[in-house]
Amino acid sequence: MATDESALRGTRDRLLADWHALLVRVRGGEEEPAPGPYGEDLIARWSEPQRHYHDVGHLLAVLDRVDELAPHTPGADADTARLAAWFHDAVYRPDRSENEERSARLALRALLEAGVGRARTEEVVRLVRLTVTHDPEPGDDDGELLCDADLAVLAGPPARYAEYAAAVRREYAFVPEERFRAGRAGVLRQLLGLPRLFRTTYAQERWENAARRNLTTELGLLESQTEGDGRS
Structure with missing residues (x-):
């Protein structure tokens, strides 16, 4: 437990330092208003108890993916995408749709x-709203950067993807199993039906195939469980 708490504290400290640097940078070096209270409020939101996947770990992962993708997406404003990453799930209640x-x-x-x-603020707002569909228009470099960073978890190693899927299930623990499986399967089919999960060339080349394998595997498990219930 102590190790987990230490790791979480380290994540929060890093996030707060990154937030401070980001906010000062986008304000042209201006130190006021003090960045700290804004960062602390956001981290508190990302640390709420109902979050099992959409937590500070997810925030840090998306920011890391923005850093990875940004050099390969020269038309994007990486700092605007970083701000949008901080806010894209800042309000999160799994029982709400808004x-x-x-x-x-x-x-x-x-x-x-x-x-x-x-x-810049209005562009951040637009990007946050774009994460409803993860469907940026062609040429929307900022949108492609953020959406690919947010969906990168789909391309993780199988064990990491299984952890992600289990965390999502925990967030929806209030939903009965049969209804959850039907809803989750619908989401997976929608994703698999897209011509491309990722829009940047870098992400397509490195993540597309792995993500589709993970999604197909999870969908197959859900369908087999549903069929098993039907036979019982």
Whole structure:
């Protein structure tokens, strides 16, 4: 337990330092208003007890993927995508459908108050709303960067993907098993039906095949469980 708490504290410390540097950078070096309270509020939101996947670990993973993708997406504004990553699930209740919209409104209010320019703030708001569909238009470099970073978990090694799927199930523990399986299978089929899961060339080349294998495996397990229930 002590090790887990130490690791979590280290993650939060790193996130807070990264937030401070990001906010100062997008304000052109301006240190005021103090970045700390805004970062602490966001980290507290990402640490809420109902989160098992959409937590500080997910936030850190998305930010790391933005860092990885940014050099290969030269048309994107990486810092704007980073701000959007901080806010894209800042409001998260698994029993609600308006999480992205509420997160976007939080971004609008908080970033303007924190001294971020209107144009960049509005782009962040747009990007947060885009995570409802993860379907950026061709040429939307900022949207492609953020959406690919957010979906990168789909391409993890099989064991890591299984941990992700289990964490999602825990977030929806209030949903009966049969209904959850039907809903999750629908999501997986929708993803597998897309021409491309990833939009950047870098992500397509490195993650597309692995993500499709993971999604197909999970869907097969859900379908076999449903068929087993039908035979019992």
